[in-house]
Amino acid sequence: MDQLNNYLFIAAILFSLGVFGVMTRRNGIAVLMGVELILNAANLNFIAFSRFGGMNLDGHIFGLIVIVLAAAEAAVALAIVINIYNNLNTINVDEASMMKE
Amino acid sequence: MNNLQSLSYFYPELLLTMVILVAIIYDLFIDSSESGKVGWVLVFGLVLVAISIWFQDSSKVTTLFTDAIVLDPFSTFFKLLIILATIFVSIVSLHSGELENYRKGEYFSLLGIITFGLFLMVSSIDLIMVYVSIEIVSIMSFVLAGYLKKNTRSNEAALKYVVYGAFSSGIMLFGLSYIYGLTGSTNFFQIQQTFAASGPESNSAILIAVIMVLAGFGYKISAVPFHFWTPDVYEGAPTTITAYLSIAPKAGALAMMIRFFNQVLADGGAMVGMGSFSSTDIPWPSILSLLAVLTMTVGNVVAIQQNNVKRMLAYSSIAHAGYMLLAMPVMSGESVYAIMVYLVMYLFMNLGAFFVVITVKNRTNGETFDDYKGLGWEMPIVGISMTLFMVSLTGLPPTAGFIGKFYIFASLIQGGSAFYWLVIIGGINSVISLYYYLRVVKVMYFDGERKDSLLFPPRVLSGMLLVTAIPTLVLGIYWVPIAEWIQSSLVFFIQTI
Numbered sequence: 326m327d328q329l330n331n332y333l334f335i336a337a338i339l340f341s342l343g344v345f346g347v348m349t350r351r352n353g354i355a356v357l358m359g360v361e362l363i364l365n366a367a368n369l370n371f372i373a374f375s376r377f378g379g380m381n382l383d384g385h386i387f388g389l390i391v392i393v394l395a396a397a398e399a400a401v402a403l404a405i406v407i408n409i410y411n412n413l414n415t416i417n418v419d420e421a422s423m424m425k426e
Numbered sequence: 427m428n429n430l431q432s433l434s435y436f437y438p439e440l441l442l443t444m445v446i447l448v449a450i451i452y453d454l455f456i457d458s459s460e461s462g463k464v465g466w467v468l469v470f471g472l473v474l475v476a477i478s479i480w481f482q483d484s485s486k487v488t489t490l491f492t493d494a495i496v497l498d499p500f501s502t503f504f505k506l507l508i509i510l511a512t513i514f515v516s517i518v519s520l521h522s523g524e525l526e527n528y529r530k531g532e533y534f535s536l537l538g539i540i541t542f543g544l545f546l547m548v549s550s551i552d553l554i555m556v557y558v559s560i561e562i563v564s565i566m567s568f569v570l571a572g573y574l575k576k577n578t579r580s581n582e583a584a585l586k587y588v589v590y591g592a593f594s595s596g597i598m599l600f601g602l603s604y605i606y607g608l609t610g611s612t613n614f615f616q617i618q619q620t621f622a623a624s625g626p627e628s629n630s631a632i633l634i635a636v637i638m639v640l641a642g643f644g645y646k647i648s649a650v651p652f653h654f655w656t657p658d659v660y661e662g663a664p665t666t667i668t669a670y671l672s673i674a675p676k677a678g679a680l681a682m683m684i685r686f687f688n689q690v691l692a693d694g695g696a697m698v699g700m701g702s703f704s705s706t707d708i709p710w711p712s713i714l715s716l717l718a719v720l721t722m723t724v725g726n727v728v729a730i731q732q733n734n735v736k737r738m739l740a741y742s743s744i745a746h747a748g749y750m751l752l753a754m755p756v757m758s759g760e761s762v763y764a765i766m767v768y769l770v771m772y773l774f775m776n777l778g779a780f781f782v783v784i785t786v787k788n789r790t791n792g793e794t795f796d797d798y799k800g801l802g803w804e805m806p807i808v809g810i811s812m813t814l815f816m817v818s819l820t821g822l823p824p825t826a827g828f829i830g831k832f833y834i835f836a837s838l839i840q841g842g843s844a845f846y847w848l849v850i851i852g853g854i855n856s857v858i859s860l861y862y863y864l865r866v867v868k869v870m871y872f873d874g875e876r877k878d879s880l881l882f883p884p885r886v887l888s889g890m891l892l893v894t895a896i897p898t899l900v901l902g903i904y905w906v907p908i909a910e911w912i913q914s915s916l917v918f919f920i921q922t923i
Contacts, residue, residue, distance in 0.1 A: 363596035370603035380610040
């Protein structure tokens, strides 16, 4: 059980760092890195519960599926960032802001 | 049911996959200027899919793919609703000026894939399927929001959408991992049983996990603390996609939310027509009421200040998500019924309003209130149908919007005195919304110079305006067939064990 707690603790720290990154970074790529941290924190949770929590293999399957979907999401997100760079010459989330209330 | 047996019940989705593949391959062999033909392939395919769903016998509720998704009349209802929205949007996309200089092949293939994702979304009863289907829909929507590659506003919309979307689905995933850890299962029904058996000591953990999951749902239906992406994405994305995002993913996420809140966090009583009881001690109804009230009020109050009709409609769609959420906390059969009625009415009036925005943008190349000056006299079809949609969105009789709101408020009053305050706030909000909806009508008829020349939009666009305007009016007077159909769709899959 102690082992499980260690993993959960690390996952919680990773999650917090990810949220912090998304909220403070202005660079588009850095924001996406924060998102990846959040996804990997969740993955770590799934695997830890599955391995040390005495549960079924669903957690492992969930982890694998998340890896695939995260890759797909990153590919689309990077394509969008490259397109923004081609048009505006910046990948700064704040500068790419023409629509206001 | 095991995987092989499930395939024979999965044929509408398999047919849809075929349609998408045909659309992708067909696009390879035609010239860019003719790429609109792919849209007709998609529309024709979707009609076939709709027919196969209509004749599929879903009354014998079953789970498919070892309890990953279900086939029940409830999911069938939502699938038909989503197909209708996709067909409308595809037809209008062929005549949208914004998309004129772009190759449209991929656009229609992606719309097909979103439809497929939404099919899974409305029928999933497993946390893995919930996450996969939300991601399928989200990733395709990111691409479509940024489809106008050379338009910087569209680029910005895509960037904001992808950042907010990935962030909130990440938070949702983290919540799902805690739910899995607490219960040891990803199946809705097993989770519900474990929750019901757990003591008060696990309440705080469940609360944190479910609020994280709510971030994912809230982002998809643009409920208020998670709505920040909505105005910018709706304004920047191609208007056809804005119209689609304002109805189809919302319907899908609401279906998912109804299943999640009634089957995981309550005993599923609403599913068999009774009042249901929360399976934990946490007050879900209050949390959901708060969410609904915030969503409605913020949507309506901010919509007043907008000068761009498209952006105003974005806030209006937030407000309407609030009206639909209003019925959620009651957790009775009537409230689910009311949400389904509202969605049908909302489909016609909201798509219609966005189709007017597309028609006007083709004509004046703008979407602010100034572009609508005097249009009521110049383009009579646009003027009359827009007036009808605005009256209906406000919720005045004799239009579809009134019937939708009537059912929502009736379900709240039947829910008991604990929900009366929601009715009052809902009523106040409807009055606020009257101001900004009727402002469009005022600008169209009383501002600007009255022109004597008449102008008619292209035949297909006029046709689509009529196809959305006539139901908006007729369903406000005679809605019995729809009500009966929804009543017969209120059959859920309720247990696996």
